[in-house]
Amino acid sequence: LAAEEPKKPDTMEMPAFADSDDDLENSEEEEIQDSDGDPEDSEDESPDEEEEEMEDSDDEVVVRKPTAALDSGNCTGEDAISSDSDTDEEPPKDMDEGSEDLPEEDAVDEEDLLKEDEDYMEDNDASEDTVGALKWKEDLKKKAAETFLRHQQSVTNLRKLVYGTVVENEDNE
Amino acid sequence: MASQGHCLRYEGCNFFRQRLVLATLSGRPVKILKIRVKDESPGIRDFEASFIRLMDKITNGSRIEINETGTSLYYQPGLLFGGTLDHDCSVQRSIGYYLESLICLAPFMKHPLRITLRGVTNDQIDPSVDTLKATAIPLLKKFGIDGEYFELKIVKRGMPPGGGGEIFFSCPVRKVLRPVQMTDPGKIKRIRGVAYSVRVSPQIGNRIVESARSILNNFLPDIYIYTDHLKGANSGKSPGFGLSLVAETTEGYVISAELASNPQGQGAAILPEDLGKNCAKLLLEEIYRGGCVDSINQSLTLLLMTLGQQDVSKVLLGPLSPYTIEFLRHLRSFFQIMFKIESKTFEERKGADKVLMTCVGVGFSNLSKTIK
Structure with missing residues (x-):
């Protein structure tokens, strides 16, 4: 992380996101029509961001990050809850099993994303040959790092993570 | 102690001690159900059974029902009685497992606990x-728990797998706890420690001290690590x-880290030099996490804050551990108390993000003590 921080001030523009309708994205659709579904193009991007983040960061973050990115911070912490309750008092054997199980459950969501990522990686290689117009693809890694740092610095609602949603706190137990 | 709410139900073997202590x-x-139902040897383990026996010893009038397979447990707590007791702990877990819970309960006994x-x-x-x-x-x-009989003494040391150690713990009782304001951790003032060795060369203690100091001396000079080599029956x-x-801070808070060698016949032998260095690094990590209380005592602090008088208590902690x-x-379900949890980031970025926990005590008073 320390290595990535100095880059931060350099980037002027915000990274392209799932919810953004950038001109840059549109231009990409028009010029190379190699991506599978144009309407889905905007959805393709958020997994890309994640993928980049995963490459940068260590294992812990990989487990935590996808959900955080999908529902934009302040996650409900359900994943954190389940993993937490598995860890502490169990003997080491159980702990290993538990931690292996969890990613598998989540894998249903992630599989699709990962497939799309593979496609995307090929696009990226191909697009490097084409000249210009693909500005949003430049410095993806840097942008991802920036997003990651922003997520980390944003104040997470610890109370919500610990107690669940405050309104429905009576039902939770 | 007096009002008896409805029975709480839990599933699984996790947080066993927490649940019994808070109950x-x-x-x-x-009621705890489905304890290791899918395990090869289902039900409670020896160390948990030993813990239940200990709870039975320190209380008066507890009702404990365990089903045949040991997979479900019903516990109706009695009064905390205390007195002079002794208990043989299971060697599957260390005395610390039992002592942690005893420390939570001891101040609220009818008679001071001497165990x-x-x-x-x-x-x-x-x-x-x-x-x-x-x-x-x-x-x-x-928290105002103090007195001349407040002591914890290691009489004999016992390492796994054989055990054979013995400790003595005595704790005075208090009617009410003092609320605390622990918000400024201060800076690290000095480091103390114990390098213990039993049934090995006495030189090992010195080797551990040497290697731990080689790391810690880079940061501060006031380091003293005792070597404790016990022989014979002890x-x-x-x-x-x-x-x-x-590590002690200028404000009088303590932060700890520890490491022990692999038990005989399990895992590779650890060099004393490596152990000393790794332990010193663990201490640095713990200091990085920071706060007024280290990670192993987070939950004890929060419990004592909860049980305090009806007054505001504040404590600054490092990142919350999963156990905490x-x-x-659990504190919410047993005492209907929710903490105010604020993330604190300091501008100088001193270590990891801190958490400021605030609560109003439930006004718990030790009813058993007043009844004479």
Whole structure:
């Protein structure tokens, strides 16, 4: 992380996101029509961001990050809850099993994303040959790092993570 | 203790001690189902059975029902009675496993608790008796639990797998706890520690001290690590060695880290030099996490804050441990208390993000004590 921080001030523009309708994205659709579904193009991007983040960061973050990115911070912490309750008092054997199980459950969501990522990686290689117009693809890694740092610095609602949603706190137990 | 709420139900073997301790303090019966139902050997383990026996010893009138397979448990707590007791702990877990819970309960006994525990004093899983002595006891003092009979003494050391250690713990009782304001951790003032060794060369202690100092001396000069080499009857049944380090801050808070050698016949042999260095690094990590209380005592602090008078208590902690997070949830279900949790980031970025926990005590008073 320390290595990535100095880059931060350099980037002027915000990274392209799932919810953004950038001109840059549109231009990409028009010029190379190699991506599978144009309407889905905007959805393709958020997994890309994640993928980049995963490459940068260590294992812990990989487990935590996808959900955080999908529902934009302040996650409900359900994943954190389940993993937490598995860890502490169990003997080491159980702990290993538990931690292996969890990613598998989540894998249903992630599989699709990962497939799309593979496609995307090929696009990226191909697009490097084409000249210009693909500005949003430049410095993806840097942008991802920036997003990651922003997520980390944003104040997470610890109370919500610990107690669940405050309104429905009576039902939770 | 007086009001008996409805029975709480839980599933699984996790957080077993938390549940029984909180049930005892709140006086609410608890039912734990499906304890290791899918395991090859289902039901409660020996160390948990031993813990239940200990709870039975320190209380009066508890009702404990366990089904045939040991997969479900019903516990209706009685009054915390205390007195002079002794207990043989299972060697599967160290005495720290039992002592942690006893420290939570001891201030609320009818008679001051004076208990002798036998078993494993230091292992790799639970906080060792040395560490608890150096951290939990000063912490209790901050809550107004103090007196001339307040002591924790290691009579004999016992390492896993054989055990054979013995400790003595005595704790005065208090009617009410003092609310605390622990918001400024201060800076690290000095580092103390114990390098213990039993049934191995006495030189090992010195080697541990040397290597730990080689790292810590880069940061501050005031380091003193005692070597504690026990022989003969006081050295238990198995060989082993380890190090427990404690950093004290200028505001009088303590932060600890520890490491123990692998039990005889399990895993590769650890060099004393490596152990000393790794333990010193663990201490640095713990200092990085920071706060006024180290991670092993987070839940104890929160419990004592909850049980305080109806006044505001504040404590600054490092990142919450998973155990503490679950403990907070349990505190809510047993005492209907929710903490105010604020993330604090300091501009100078001193270590990891801190958490400021605030609560109003439930006004718990030790009813057993007043009845004469």
